[in-house]
Amino acid sequence: MTDIVLAADLGGTNLRIAAVGRDGTILERSKIATPRDSKPDRLFSALVEIANDCLKKCEKVNLTAIAIAVPATVDACKGILLDAPNLPELNGFGIVSALEEEMNVKVFLENDANAAAIGESWLGATKNFEDSIMVTLGTGVGGGIIIDGKILRGPDGTAGEIGHINVEPCGHPCGCGSHGCLEQYSSATAVVRMANELAAENPDSKLAGVDKLTSKHVYQLGLESDEDALAVFKKQGFYLGLALSGLINSLNPEAIVFGGGAAAAWDLFMPELLEQIGKRTYLTPAERVKLFRSELGDDAGILGAAHLGFENVDHN
Numbered sequence: 001m002t003d004i005v006l007a008a009d010l011g012g013t014n015l016r017i018a019a020v021g022r023d024g025t026i027l028e029r030s031k032i033a034t035p036r037d038s039k040p041d042r043l044f045s046a047l048v049e050i051a052n053d054c055l056k057k058c059e060k061v062n063l064t065a066i067a068i069a070v071p072a073t074v075d076a077c078k079g080i081l082l083d084a085p086n087l088p089e090l091n092g093f094g095i096v097s098a099l100e101e102e103m104n105v106k107v108f109l110e111n112d113a114n115a116a117a118i119g120e121s122w123l124g125a126t127k128n129f130e131d132s133i134m135v136t137l138g139t140g141v142g143g144g145i146i147i148d149g150k151i152l153r154g155p156d157g158t159a160g161e162i163g164h165i166n167v168e169p170c171g172h173p174c175g176c177g178s179h180g181c182l183e184q185y186s187s188a189t190a191v192v193r194m195a196n197e198l199a200a201e202n203p204d205s206k207l208a209g210v211d212k213l214t215s216k217h218v219y220q221l222g223l224e225s226d227e228d229a230l231a232v233f234k235k236q237g238f239y240l241g242l243a244l245s246g247l248i249n250s251l252n253p254e255a256i257v258f259g260g261g262a263a264a265a266w267d268l269f270m271p272e273l274l275e276q277i278g279k280r281t282y283l284t285p286a287e288r289v290k291l292f293r294s295e296l297g298d299d300a301g302i303l304g305a306a307h308l309g310f311e312n313v314d315h316n
Contacts, residue, residue: 002021003062004019004020004021005020006054006067010043010112011034014033017047017051019057019061030053030054032050043089064310065309067115067309068099069301071140072087073158076108079094085176112142113162113301115305117144118305119299119304119307120304123303125257126146131251136258136259138188139188140183142162145160147251162182162243164176164183166178167242185235185238192214194232199213215261235272236269237271237273237275237276242280245276245279248282248286249280255290257292259294259300260294277289
């Protein structure tokens with residue numbers, strides 16, 4: 001019998017789950033569109049359904065745990081989602097106890113960026129480092145901090161919320177209730193907003209000539225050396241560099257790894273990011289820190305959740 005963890009990535013768009021072995025091998029997968037409702041019942045039922053579907057695909061396995069990565073602030077100890085901006089129907093829902101009762105197995109919960117940081121630290125770009133930071137660039141900006149080989153959660157579960165570091169005190173309003181958060185200047189959503197702002201200022205811009213502009217459109221124009229698109233990515237890199245400089249000075253990480261769809265623009269935002277780090281950090285930490293792109297891609301969170309599941313079961 002092969003020990004497995006069913007590791008789920010509960011996203012606002014898709015609900016993915018995988019059967020993962022102790023060595024990180026993904027044995028089977030299942031995926032559905034995330035059902036939405038004002039109550040958590042439909043989403044919970046869907047999670048149970050694909051968990052059972054994935055389990056049925058496996059042969060001769062021993063289910064040791066289920067681990068769930070969610071885009072939310074979580075109370076990992078109590079197994080409760082505290083604040084899920086993209087899945088508000090789950091706010092306050094005791095998903096761990098409900099799933100344990102339904103599946104008769106231990107269930108663990110983790111923030112998705114934390115899970116991705118754990119995954120990269122286990123099998124990915126930062127596996128040879130004890131102190132690292134994961135930055136996820138997608139619809140928002142997430143983060144996970146590994147110190148001495150362990151994820152930093154903080155007493156309230158909010159450690160690593162890199163996207164809500166303030167980089168512009170009177171800046172663009174953020175969904176968290178503040179203004180000028182990094183998320184408003186360095187996410188894929190921010191790239192689109194900044195591009196539209198430039199297009200409004202310059203009707204002759206190629207950015208203005210695209211209907212329903214997306215971050216992919218801006219990225220493609222950047223690859224074609226369009227000045228306005230490059231200006232957007234320079235701004236993205238500036239604010240990322242600003243936030244990460246503070247983290248390098250305060251945490252002295254050995255490595256920073258970038259994941260998420262918007263990290264595809266690495267070559268376009270990295271020059272400005274590196275320039276800001278060079279200007280704003282202590283020399284020795286700046287020279288020490290290594291910057292990487294994710295090696296695990298979309299599987300970082302699933303693998304991190306699986307590792308978390310095995311660790312918790314083995315140590316309890």
